Amino acid sequence: MAKLIQSDLDHCLDVTRRGKSNLWFVGRSLPGPRRAMFASAYASMRVVDDFVDDEFLVLPDDERLRRRSDAHKRVDGWLTSMEAAICGNADPAKMEIAFPDPRIQRAVAACFDGGDIGPGPWQLLARSMHRDIDETPFGDWDDFIDYCEGATVAPASIFLYVIAADLNGPPSTADRLPAQAADCVRDMAIFCYLVHIARDIIKDAAAGPALLTIPDDVLHTHGLTRTDLAGAVRGGSDRRLRDLISDLAARAGDYRLRGEGWRDRLMPLLGLRERAAFGALMTVYGALHDRLKDDPGFALDRDPEQREELRRSVLAAADIPF
Structure with a gap:
């Protein structure tokens, strides 16, 4: 070995x-x-x-x-x-x-x-x-979900493997995770990714269209393109931008609902510390999601300290050092 x-x-x-x-x-x-x-x-x-x-x-x-x-x-x-x-x-x-x-x-x-x-x-x-x-380009939602399989579902599947694997011999989850674990990973990973996109929309738009992963059809729904999204971010008060963030938060909610159902089934299969880490991760993204739903302008705040304070408080509640 x-x-x-x-x-x-x-x-x-x-x-x-x-x-x-x-x-x-x-x-x-x-x-x-x-x-x-x-x-x-x-x-x-x-x-x-x-x-x-x-x-x-x-x-x-x-x-x-x-x-x-x-x-x-x-x-x-x-x-x-x-x-x-x-x-x-x-x-x-x-x-x-x-x-x-x-x-x-x-x-x-x-x-x-x-x-x-x-x-x-x-x-x-x-x-x-x-x-x-x-x-x-991400033409439509199906393009986006296909991209997510590598960009976010793949890392999430490794995280679940790590916290669930039997380590008494070579690492293995063959007898520890139900077949539905793949659905859990997919739903929860896409939920977290959508929250991440909404939260970081200012930073990503400023970096240029090449780094934006929002599908064109979603942008067009709000009268936006990749190119003029950067202009909307600079303005900050553009109603279309707030509507876009609300849209992303609503779409994230669908994946969150399913993912939390799978999470509740998986939690009893994990060790105490592994369960705490898994729960803390979802709690952080859940808190961010709740804030974005209540106030889309939260993502447009130029002071990142607000977002850091929210994350700090959630991690502290889970006894995870910041």
């Missing part, structure tokens, strides 16, 4: 804390072995997403066109290294040159050695990253 190197784990923990996401905060509260699994898997996904969003999509138009093929190759290289780590056939010598970072590949290989998770979540994320690189 591959041995986890502490410096590799420390590097993964550094990568996961960069964005200080809600998932990172609750992941810190997991017991040791599960925290290591979560950190390595989340870091492996964080690096490829950061490459696409923060390195490639922010380039000027002509530069993105010139470097698009290379960007696809980098994502392919990332996926190859992660498939090798998950499937247990990573060559230690090749790990030294693996993209994006051999430390992450080694940590994933050690934490998931012999497990039954399979490479599916990483393959789905790669598919969504390729779509981002191609800047394929």
Whole structure:
């Protein structure tokens, strides 16, 4: 069995804390072995997403066109290294040159050695990253949901695997999770993603149309396009923008209702600390969702401290350090 190197784990923990996401905060509260699994898997996904969003999509138009093929190759290289780590056939010598970072590949290989998770979540994320690189438009809601399978359902499925797996031998959820767990992950992940989109609409619109994942048909319903959404955000008081946030919150509510039903069935299958982490994650997003429903203008507040204070209070109530 591959041995986890502490410096590799420390590097993964550094990568996961960069964005200080809600998932990172609750992941810190997991017991040791599960925290290591979560950190390595989340870091492996964080690096490829950061490459696409923060390195490639922010380039000027002509530069993105010139470097698009290379960007696809980098994502392919990332996926190859992660498939090798998950499937247990990573060559230690090749790990030294693996993209994006051999430390992450080694940590994933050690934490998931012999497990039954399979490479599916990483393959789905790669598919969504390729779509981002191609800047394929989201024409309708079905396009958006298809994209979500990699962008948010895949990381969520890993999180559920980590908190539910039997670790008495090689990691396994084969006899611990019902078949409906996949439906739970999908509904809850899409709920959280929609809340995230509504909450960060100012930041994403300012970054440019390439980073907006709101489907065109939803924008058109409110008389908006990707291009003029940025103008509406700068104005801040545009009624169309508030209506759009209300729309996203309402759509999120449908997924929340179903997801919370699945959550209640899954909770008894988890350990005490794992249950607390899972519950805290959903409580944070639930509190954000409630606030957005009550006041769509909450997402347009230029002072991020309000949002941070809400998250801080929810995590504190769940006894999770901020």
